[in-house]
Amino acid sequence: MSTNARQSALAHALLKRATLWQEAEARAQRFRRARSDDAADAARVADDYRVLAHDLARARALLPRSRAREYLESVYAGVHATLNHGDWRLGAELVRLLRVEIPASAAWLRPYIAWAVVLFVLAAAAGFALVDRFPELVALFASPDLIASVESGKLWTEGLLNIVPSSVLSVQILTNNIVVSLVAYCSGFLFGLGTLYILGLNGLMLGAVFAFVARHGLGAALATFVVAHGCVELSVMCLSGAAGAAVGEALVRPGSHGRIAAFRSAALRTGPVLLACAALLVGAGLIEGFVSPDPRIAPVFKVVIGISYWLVMLALLLGWPTRQIRRARRSAS
Amino acid sequence: MNEAAQHLSVDSATGIDVTLPLAGIGARSYAFVADWHIRLVLGFAWYGAAALLYNYLRDGTVSVAPPASNNARWFGAVLVPATALYFLYHPVVELLMRGSTPGKRLAGVRIVTRDGAAPGAGALLLRNVFRLVDSLPVAYGLGLVLVGVTREHVRCGDMAAGTVLVYEGSSSGLALTPASTAGALDVATAELVAELLSRWPRLTVAARAGLARALLARCGRAAAELGPLDDAALKQALIEATRVAGAPP
Numbered sequence: 001m002s003t004n005a006r007q008s009a010l011a012h013a014l015l016k017r018a019t020l021w022q023e024a025e026a027r028a029q030r031f032r033r034a035r036s037d038d039a040a041d042a043a044r045v046a047d048d049y050r051v052l053a054h055d056l057a058r059a060r061a062l063l064p065r066s067r068a069r070e071y072l073e074s075v076y077a078g079v080h081a082t083l084n085h086g087d088w089r090l091g092a093e094l095v096r097l098l099r100v101e102i103p104a105s106a107a108w109l110r111p112y113i114a115w116a117v118v119l120f121v122l123a124a125a126a127g128f129a130l131v132d133r134f135p136e137l138v139a140l141f142a143s144p145d146l147i148a149s150v151e152s153g154k155l156w157t158e159g160l161l162n163i164v165p166s167s168v169l170s171v172q173i174l175t176n177n178i179v180v181s182l183v184a185y186c187s188g189f190l191f192g193l194g195t196l197y198i199l200g201l202n203g204l205m206l207g208a209v210f211a212f213v214a215r216h217g218l219g220a221a222l223a224t225f226v227v228a229h230g231c232v233e234l235s236v237m238c239l240s241g242a243a244g245a246a247v248g249e250a251l252v253r254p255g256s257h258g259r260i261a262a263f264r265s266a267a268l269r270t271g272p273v274l275l276a277c278a279a280l281l282v283g284a285g286l287i288e289g290f291v292s293p294d295p296r297i298a299p300v301f302k303v304v305i306g307i308s309y310w311l312v313m314l315a316l317l318l319g320w321p322t323r324q325i326r327r328a329r330r331s332a333s
Numbered sequence: 334m335n336e337a338a339q340h341l342s343v344d345s346a347t348g349i350d351v352t353l354p355l356a357g358i359g360a361r362s363y364a365f366v367a368d369w370h371i372r373l374v375l376g377f378a379w380y381g382a383a384a385l386l387y388n389y390l391r392d393g394t395v396s397v398a399p400p401a402s403n404n405a406r407w408f409g410a411v412l413v414p415a416t417a418l419y420f421l422y423h424p425v426v427e428l429l430m431r432g433s434t435p436g437k438r439l440a441g442v443r444i445v446t447r448d449g450a451a452p453g454a455g456a457l458l459l460r461n462v463f464r465l466v467d468s469l470p471v472a473y474g475l476g477l478v479l480v481g482v483t484r485e486h487v488r489c490g491d492m493a494a495g496t497v498l499v500y501e502g503s504s505s506g507l508a509l510t511p512a513s514t515a516g517a518l519d520v521a522t523a524e525l526v527a528e529l530l531s532r533w534p535r536l537t538v539a540a541r542a543g544l545a546r547a548l549l550a551r552c553g554r555a556a557a558e559l560g561p562l563d564d565a566a567l568k569q570a571l572i573e574a575t576r577v578a579g580a581p582p
Contacts (some may be wrong), residue, residue, distance in 0.1 A: 008519065008520075011520050012520075015520065036577070049346075049347065050347060053345070053347035053348070053349040054349075056349055057349050063520055065521070066520055067524050067528070068519065068524065073351075073352055074501075076349070076351060077351045077352070077353055077449060080343070080345055080351045080449065081449055081450055084448075084449075084450070085449075085450035085451065088431045088451045090429065090454070093428075093453050093454035094454050096453065096454075097453070097454050097455050099454050102451075103451070119513075121430055155454060163353060163403070164403050165403060165404070165405035165408070166405070167405040167409055168403050168405055168408045171408065171409075171413055182462055182465055183465060185462070186462065186463060186465045186466045189466050189489065200543070225360050247493075260492055263492060263493065264492055264493060264494075264495050267455065267459060267463075267492070267493030267494065268455075268459070268493070268494065268495055271456070271458070271459035271462070271493070272455050273464060274459070275455065275458050275459070275462075
């Protein structure tokens with residue numbers, strides 16, 4: 001038999017197995033979409049994997065440019081994914097994010113968080129000292145309307161709800177805060193410089209505005225307004241700054257694996273914290289829209305709300321509730 | 334895991350690598366443009382329908398104009414959902430469709446991790462966060478440049494989330510049937526014949542006749558012999574060409 005005839009016979013013999021491939025594809029799809037839990041079917045998927053690997057190796061040699069080989073590649077990839085990665089459930093993914101990924105990410109970020117807090121506090125102190133010493137410099141940090149309002153003895157937050165409804169205010173605030181937080185993180189892409197700039201600038205602005213307001217005897221009123229939402233909002237600013245700084249450091253000092261690999265690793269490690277930040281800012285925005293500007297709510301309640309929400313944030317980042325659940329399950333078993 | 338140009342190659346327990354073809358700038362752009370149109374239409378459709386309903390219920394007018402002053406109901410029922418549909422389309426739909434979107438389906442691509450699995454919720458959301466960077470300075474400029482110059486055709490979001498876009502295989506790729514594979518034709522011709530037969534009803538009579546004659550000529554049938562054959566006879570001749578002589582039909 002000539003080589004060509006032998007090759008042709010082998011190719012045709014291989015192609016006769018197409019029905020098996022189609023059955024394997026259908027079986028794998030059932031498992032991938034969680035539509036089957038049959039043990040016998042599962043064993044058959046494992047057998048399919050070996051059969052497909054064998055047929056694919058032959059197809060690559062005998063029919064390298066054929067549609068049959070392309071099809072076999074895709075079926076093999078599907079069965080491989082089914083066996084190695086199981087089915088994909090949105091609920092389980094989100095629970096995993098909450099229970100495992102966010103606490104792990106926050107733990108890894110601890111040194112960066114410490115540095116971000118130091119930078120933010122120093123910047124705020126610098127802003128405070130600057131405007132306390134040179135009040136006219138507040139024009140660098142605050143709008144003319146804000147300055148005029150404070151100089152007339154009124155906080156710009158007073159009567160806010162007469163102009164904008166709480167729901168509108170909340171959505172505007174949380175959208176703005178989330179965007180600032182995401183920008184602070186993504187600016188880490190500029191070798192961390194963008195993140196440091198945003199963190200420093202926000203600290204300076206906060207300190208400067210507080211100094212200006214305090215000079216006009218409105219410091220306590222502003223603190224009362226800020227406390228309910230500010231505990232979490234300012235913490236989130238530091239968290240997203242820390243995450244951005246980690247990404248920036250990975251680009252500055254990539255180590256032995258190269259810059260892209262280091263960037264990927266840092267982004268994957270810090271991403272869950274950023275998602276937690278976005279979720280926390282939704283809550284902070286709602287508090288800022290509904291609680292903070294409302295004069296009917298006593299300052300002590302605002303303090304309680306602020307501290308409680310901050311503890312919720314801490315629990316989320318440290319995985320406290322899930323840790324308790326795991327411990328209870330372990331002791332029960 | 335290792336990567337060859339244009340393919341993502343993943344090690345497997347059988348020793349035969351899983352090979353996934355990487356989607357390039359064209360497939361990505363096609364998917365994005367399709368998704369962009371979908372979210373734009375969804376956003377405008379919501380705005381239009383909700384605004385009409387809102388104005389009609391409020392004062393009986395048929396108008397999509399916003400109220401003169403800030404209004405919480407208008408904001409919550411009309412503006413926020415329409416904006417959310419546009420801006421949250423990608424993260425939400427990718428989560429719900431396991432790393433795919435209608436546009437990606439249309440382009441035949443999907444998102445996978447670098448080991449070929451469907452990405453987790455964290456990776457999908459992170460990939461979307463980095464759209465902020467990819468969209469710089471305008472119209473996804475940075476993202477497009479990165480897709481063009483990187484070996485795996487990835488944008489910044491993919492680099493961060495450890496994902497790639499690959500072409501999705503489907504059973505429509507298998508044009509051969511067991512009957513056709515048993516013929517005496519070479520595999521390439523047999524595949525072409527089987528594909529033409531599978532697409533036969535969707536082609537115009539003139540187009541399928543031309544293709545059938547060309548393929549039958551390739552199978553060794555003389556042009557003079559094919560001349561008088563009509564549409565049905567050409568199809569029958571193609572089916573016969575893929576069968577072993579003497580085999581049952």
